[in-house]
Structures are given as C-alpha cells and as structure tokens.
Amino acid sequence: MTPLLKVENISKYYGNRLGCRNVSFDLYPGEVLGIVGESGSGKSTLLNCLAGHQEPDTGEVIFDTRVDGPKDTITMPEPERRMLSRTDWAFVHQNPRDGLRMSVSAGGNVGERLMAVGERHYGNIRSVALDWLDKVEISEDRVDDRPSEFSGGMQQRLQIARNLVTAPRLIFMDEPTGGLDVSVQARLLDLLRGLVRELGLSAVVVTHDLAVVRLLADRLMVMKDGHVVETGLTDQVLDDPQHAYTQLLVSSVLQV
Amino acid sequence: MNSEYNFAYLDEQTKRMIRRALLKGVAIPGYQVPFASREMPMPYGWGTGGVQVTAACLTPDDTLKVIDQGADDTTNAVSIRKFFEKTAGVAVSDETAKATVIQTRHRIPERDLSENQIIVYQVPIPEPLRFLEPRETETRKMHALEEYGLMHVKLYEDIARHGHIATSYAYPVMIEGRYVMDPSPIPKFDNPKMEMAALQLFGAGREQRIYAVPPYTKVVSLDFEDYPFEKGGATQGCGLCDAQDSYLDEMIMDDSGARMSVCSDSDYCRERRDAGYVGEMGVPQKTVTEDAA
Secondary structure, three states, X not given: OOOOEEEXXXXXXXXXXXXXXXXXXXXXXXXXXXXXXXXXXXXXXXXXXHOOOOOOOEEEEEEEEOOOEEEEOOOOOHHHHHHHHHHOEEEEOOOHHHHOXXXXXXXXXXXXXXXXXXXXXXXXXXXXXXXXXXXXXXXXXXXXXXXXXXXXXHHHHHHHXXXXXXXOOEEEEEOOOOOXXXXXXXXXXXXXXXXXXXXXXXXXEEEOOHHHHXXXXXXXXXXXXXXXXXXXXXXXXXXXXXOHHHHXXXXXXXXX | OOOOOOOOOOOHHHHHHHHHHHHHHHHOOOOOEEOOOOOOOOOOOOOHHHHHXXXXXXXXXXXXXXXXXXXXXXXXXXXXXXXXXXXXXXXEOXXXXXXXXEEEEOOOOOOOOOOOOEEEEEOOOOOOXXXXXXXXXXXXXXXXXXXXXXXXXXHHHHHHHHOOOOOOEOOOEEEOOOEEEOOOOOEHHHHHHHOOXXXXXXXXXXXXXXXXXXXXXXXXXXXXXXXXXXXXXXXOOOOXXXXXXXXXXXXXXXXXXXXXXXXXXXXXXXXXXXXXXXXXXXXXXXXXXXXHO
C-alpha cells in the first residue's frame, strides 16, 4: 500500500534557531497521526511545512496525488500546490478567524472552495453548503449569518465544514479544540471523529492536549525541542511511555 | 497654450515611462501594470491616473473630450478639459464623434466608439479583489495563478443577501478569458459596451496602476449559470430626448418630489434633440432656437 503522505527528513531553521529537525513518517490512507509536545517544540512549524505554508530547509513531503501518483509537494510548482491545498488538502486553524472569512456569510465561507474549483451554479453551491452546515450541526437558518455572529464552537465547526466541502483526502489540524470549553470540545471531537471515520479521511493533528489524541489519533508522535523523541500507537505511547519527556508529559495531565 | 508648460504638463521622460506601462498593459489585457504615478496639480480621487494616461497619449492633432458621469459640463470634466487646453493647447469638443481621446469618469458614451478613438478611464481602486482580500501580496498571487473563486464569493453574497446580484457598478469582468478586472465604477449597464472598436486605457493615480483593454477584446461579466448577468437600465425613456436605450439619471425637480429621468450622456441627448426627438418633458428644439432668435 502506498502511503498517502510520506515525510522524509524535514528540517526547518529560523536563522540559527531550530524549528524542527529530521522529522520522517509515513501516513497511510484512513490513518490519523497525532503530534504532541509542549509549546515551542516545533509541532506547528512541522505542520506548516507539511501543508506548504512554510518552506522547509531540507526534506521531502511526498503526497500520493490522484492523477500523477506520489509527488514531492515542496518542489512541485506553486499553482499545483495551491490547487492541492484547496481540493485534496484541508487545514483547520486553531483560531477560526485565521481559517474563515469573517465578513462573508457562513454559506459563502463553505461555498468558496467549490467556486474556487469552478462551480458556477448558485443553487448547487447553496444546497451543498446547507448540507454541510447540517453535518456540522449548524442550523439552516444561520446560513446567511456572518461567522462573527457565531460562538467559538460554531466558528470552529464552520471552519471544518468549509474545509471538508471539496472532499479532501488529507486534513491538517492545528490545535482544533484550543480555546474551547470542555463540553464544546467534547462535541467537536465527537463530530471530528465521526467525520474522519465516515469519510475515511487521513489527518495530521497537532495538539498539546493528550485527551484529544487519545480520542482521535491512531498513532502518536512526541516532539521536544524540534526533535521527535518517541513514536508509536497512541495507546501504547500514552500507557507505557518510554522517553523521559513523554513520561513527564503523561504524568502532568491533571486527573479530575 | 501656455509655453511655460511642457506639452501636456508632464515632462517627456515621465510620458515615456507611462507609455511603456501602457504598452505592457495592452500586451497583457486586464493585467495591472505598476507605474510611477506623479503628483498632479489636483487631489487624488479627481482623476490623477486618467490625466496622466491622457497626457501620455495626447498629440497636438488630437481632439479631447472629457466627461464625468456622462456629462461634459460637470466640475471634474470642465477642470480637466481646461487643464489640457492650457497645458497642451489641443482642440476640445463635447461631441463624442469628433473626439480622438475621451477621458471619462464612471461612464462609457452611448454612441459607439471607433477604431481611431482612445477612451481613458479614471480608476479609484483597480484591484477587484481588494474588499475580499486586503493583502496586495495575496491578490497579485491570485491574479498570477488565476485563482478567481473569491470573486464569485462576492456575487454569491449578493444573491444570498438580496436575492439577485446587487453589484450595480464596478461590476467585475473577465478579460480575454484570463484576468479578472475592475472596469472602474461604470454602471454595469455599460459592461456590454466594453467589447468595442476603440482602445480602452485605465489609470489609477493613487494606486499607481495602469491597465488596458485592446480593441475587440473579449470582455465577459462574471455571473452564475442560474443567475446570469443582466445589464439592467431604466424602463422609461429619457424625459428630454425620449431615448429608450440610454442610461438615465434621475433628477428631483421641485420640493414636492417631482422627478425627471434624463440621459446621463449629455452629448448623446443633445444629438438626439437636434435630430428632432422630443421626450415627455422636453421642448421641441426648433422652438428654443426661435425663442433665442
């Protein structure tokens, strides 16, 4: 089986400072990879390099494209990469403000990707948008409201709908539940888990919340100071951490 | 003509710089060419871009017409016409047919333009994507990569909010199947006229951009399959000349709110009245001349 995403030796420096170094992994179709680590451990840098938002200094990110098969997305021409990022890829930002157009209605936000790939029938766009709003539990009568009138949890769900509307195969998530209260978090995670299973999505989820990866991720990668210190199945890593830092991380979780 | 000015105010080097930008604009229809816009003796927003383009195009043999909202006798038009009379000494005319260079703000004349005419538009904001994507770095990339989905988001929002495409001026167009362009704030009524025989040049002084649409270039107004572009326009005729096909201005006539619709293109209206057409509220032209005599 060809991995959907094959990452080899990604390194990124900010001048002399290390962002992340020599990160490699394979992600297979339908698999969810969690990346955990404390602030400044390089997880967001890594995610941005994978998603094409930043250019890594070394390494390859090979994505199994629908038409041409495995292709390095770092050396591919920019138009092609941007096309990928609005069709086969999705990126869910921690702050919905970064991922939504706040002055455009919810329906317009969801429809943007469709229009970007050439859909020119208003009625079709609208019915797909309504369908997706329903999937992420936003009621139909909010379709013409702006995201600025939505609550934080609704904004995050809208961002997910906006990203998934073109049926991407790979979704990057940067702290998708950050800044939400726990009950809203729980519902969002439930929704995400459902969508990932239902649509057979592959995902790379960056978070510092171990509960999130426990629920969502099949495999786990632990990062510290720009390095990957431990990888493995999620339950295995969380239940039997080997590296000292992972042990610290797991034992630091507050028990209620 | 005042000989203390160089011909058409700008120095020759500046005019050459603008002409280079114009040539590039003509070569890449709809593409916004950056140029080193000069300070002009008028405030930004009064047509500094258009004036610079006109200055770069004028020759001593040209006849210049300047219109503002279709009319030759509004402040902006009168000032710019006088400016070129003084600095270039060119002939000026109100008649669309006689002019070789027409500078315009917010209208395209009703009469069809010909191959030996140039129309220069004054443009306040050349970037059609500006209000959806404020970053110029990003919009330039979108133009370069033909990522125009966002333009349709704007039209989508119109329909979602108003039930129809409510954008009525500065209606975005696709030029020759490649660049999305802001046609300057002309009414969408004028959009179909943009496939014309004359050369169309656009100057945005404050934004320092020039763009162009060469003669007979394909200009398509953006729309949806189920909400096609409609040019709109008035349902009644002009009050003075009874034109049914012209873009009308609505005038309020008195304190009780009586209204009158008249052609916004003052030359077109005059031409029709001279030819004997009389609108509902008009006075036959002959009587006027008799009275005057």
